[in-house]
Amino acid sequence: MERVQLNPLIPGFAPDPSLVFVDGTYFLVNSSFHIFPGLPIYASKNLQDWKQIGNAINRPSQLKLWESRTKIVGDPDSIVCSQGGLYAPTIRYNNGTFYIVCTNVIHTSAQHENQNDKQNFILSTTDIWSDKWSDPVFYDFWAIDTSLFWDDDGKVYVAGAADEAPDSCIRQFQIDLETGKKLSESKVLWNGITRVYPEGPHMYKKDGWYYLLIAEGGCFEDHHVIMARSRNIWGPYEVNPANPVLPKTVPNADYIQYTGHGDLFQDHAGQWYFVCLGVRKKDGRFIMGRESVLTTAIWPEGEFPLIKKARLDVPLALDRPKGRVVCPTLKSPVTNGNATSHRPDVGLVHIRDPELEKYTFDGDGIELSASTADIDQFDKPVTFVGRRQRSLDGSASTTLELSAEASVGSQLKTGLCYYKDEHRFVRVFVDLVSDEIVNQLVNKAKSTEKTTARKVGALGDATHITFGMDYTEMSLSFWFSLTTVGGLKEKDQLAEIDTMEMTGHDFVGPIIGIFAVGREEAKARYPTGMLMERF
Numbered sequence: 001m002e003r004v005q006l007n008p009l010i011p012g013f014a015p016d017p018s019l020v021f022v023d024g025t026y027f028l029v030n031s032s033f034h035i036f037p038g039l040p041i042y043a044s045k046n047l048q049d050w051k052q053i054g055n056a057i058n059r060p061s062q063l064k065l066w067e068s069r070t071k072i073v074g075d076p077d078s079i080v081c082s083q084g085g086l087y088a089p090t091i092r093y094n095n096g097t098f099y100i101v102c103t104n105v106i107h108t109s110a111q112h113e114n115q116n117d118k119q120n121f122i123l124s125t126t127d128i129w130s131d132k133w134s135d136p137v138f139y140d141f142w143a144i145d146t147s148l149f150w151d152d153d154g155k156v157y158v159a160g161a162a163d164e165a166p167d168s169c170i171r172q173f174q175i176d177l178e179t180g181k182k183l184s185e186s187k188v189l190w191n192g193i194t195r196v197y198p199e200g201p202h203m204y205k206k207d208g209w210y211y212l213l214i215a216e217g218g219c220f221e222d223h224h225v226i227m228a229r230s231r232n233i234w235g236p237y238e239v240n241p242a243n244p245v246l247p248k249t250v251p252n253a254d255y256i257q258y259t260g261h262g263d264l265f266q267d268h269a270g271q272w273y274f275v276c277l278g279v280r281k282k283d284g285r286f287i288m289g290r291e292s293v294l295t296t297a298i299w300p301e302g303e304f305p306l307i308k309k310a311r312l313d314v315p316l317a318l319d320r321p322k323g324r325v326v327c328p329t330l331k332s333p334v335t336n337g338n339a340t341s342h343r344p345d346v347g348l349v350h351i352r353d354p355e356l357e358k359y360t361f362d363g364d365g366i367e368l369s370a371s372t373a374d375i376d377q378f379d380k381p382v383t384f385v386g387r388r389q390r391s392l393d394g395s396a397s398t399t400l401e402l403s404a405e406a407s408v409g410s411q412l413k414t415g416l417c418y419y420k421d422e423h424r425f426v427r428v429f430v431d432l433v434s435d436e437i438v439n440q441l442v443n444k445a446k447s448t449e450k451t452t453a454r455k456v457g458a459l460g461d462a463t464h465i466t467f468g469m470d471y472t473e474m475s476l477s478f479w480f481s482l483t484t485v486g487g488l489k490e491k492d493q494l495a496e497i498d499t500m501e502m503t504g505h506d507f508v509g510p511i512i513g514i515f516a517v518g519r520e521e522a523k524a525r526y527p528t529g530m531l532m533e534r535f
Contacts, residue, residue, distance in 0.1 A: 007313070007314060012390045013510065016277055019265050026047060030042075036353065036354055038055060039086055039123075041128065045321045046316070065104070068352055068378075070423055079445050079505065084104075087104075088102070088144060101122050102146065103120050105117070120138065121137060124177070137179065140180075158175045172189050190237050197218045212230075213225065221251065223249075225259075225261075245306060255281065257279055258281075259276050268317070272298065273296055274297045285473060285499050287473060296314065351375075352381070352382075359383075366526050367524070368524045374517045384417065384513050386514065390532075396416065396468065396469050397416070397530070398528070399465070414429055414514070416428050416514060417429075417512070428469065432518075435459050438451065461484045465483075466482075
């Protein structure tokens with residue numbers, strides 16, 4: 001074994017990982033909440049080099065995300081931004097088919113802040129490289145964090161985190177994967193130890209035992225992993241006397257914190273690993289949100305496993321395959337009138353249910369048709385396209401082409417946005433109504449809103465505006481520059497923001513993208529798309 005600087009395994013917005021190892025390739029899926037396409041799929045041959053190969057929810061016809069608004073819940077000292085949408089998928093493989101089970105958590109305005117609905121479903125594909133996943137098979141189960149398990153007799157079971165606190169528990173039932181029909185009543189398997197958010201169940205069969213792994217304690221400071229086992233899949237389950245198998249992290253001591261909600265698996269040589277969520281936390285800041293991290297485990301025969309604390313470096317087998325995953329180039333068609341353009345990569349994302357006809361891709365460039373809804377709205381489609389922030393230190397920039405379409409009368413606001421949800425974002429943009437370049441920070445979870453506007457005399461002579469941001473673990477810096485017939489002007493910094501302003505308890509991570517808001521006929525053309533560079 002050699003220690004490799006590996007974590008985070010999938011950096012940025014990549015929580016609740018589930019992983020399966022099939023024919024020499026590791027496949028990993030994450031939660032995506034209110035983002036479309038949803039349920040990103042990553043592949044690796046060696047646990048070191050990862051490539052996103054698709055998204056399991058990649059067609060608007062599969063399901064709707066419009067009721068995935070973000071709720072701000074909790075006391076002032078413990079506020080959580082709770083997003084709706086796609087929660088905690090599990091990926092499994094059986095007899096030539098990949099399956100994903102997941103929950104679409106529905107938040108509506110009419111609900112109490114602590115209430116939500118659950119829409120559970122099954123996806124499948126026989127060719128995971130094709131990005132062609134089935135339509136969902138929906139089934140009735142009031143739970144989240146669902147997981148699949150095949151027993152030796154071919155029977156299939158679903159387990160999930162069910163019921164409301166203080167009665168939260170892990171429930172299980174037998175299912176028909178083709179129809180979603182329940183083949184048994186659901187039964188409580190375990191309430192956990194603390195009874196505080198028992199979640200993320202996964203079942204494993206080893207040495208004649210059924211091992212049930214769950215997370216509890218909530219997603220943050222008290223997050224940890226425990227296990228129980230039984231000779232019968234229905235229980236009773238005996239609790240591991242050495243729990244937790246992965247203790248909660250130590251505040252101000254561990255860089256990778258909040259670890260939990262994960263999946264055990266073996267590599268090609270039989271070495272056990274545990275992939276789970278975690279955050280990189282420094283001086284109170286964990287700006288990238290919940291990421292996928294990897295650590296090793298020891299699982300002696302007939303005993304419970306012991307999972308090592310996650311560190312930046314991870315032991316990997318010396319004889320692991322070298323090189324990156326090679327897969328077909330995947331392009332998702334976007335219909336626009338009689339023309340069809342193509343999304344340049346599977347990593348591009350939108351907010352909730354996008355109107356895809358408003359995006360025209362041309363090589364590296366993109367033209368946006370404005371939405372009447374702005375970034376802070378959740379009940380109507382918003383014109384926004386971006387990528388997950390993948391590195392702590394880097395920059396993003398995009399250049400707007402000014403034209404007759406983007407002029408007086410269009411009421412256009414367009415530019416670059418650092419986005420978490422409708423309550424929390426920072427953006428730099430041009431407002432063609434006021435002829436100003438604006439920087440706006442909004443964080444309703446912290447009752448914060450700051451706006452800096454600059455009147456630019458040369459705007460009428462400009463042919464292009466470049467919007468940019470430089471980011472580190474500690475700060476976000478927003479700037480712009482103008483190009484006129486006389487040439488490119490110097491960068492003009494509008495604002496520098498402490499990342500503490502955008503750090504908080506939530507389920508997502510930052511997405512950096514381009515937006516356009518205005519009259520329906522307004523358009524914004526970015527001929528070079530968006531450039532993201534790692535420092």
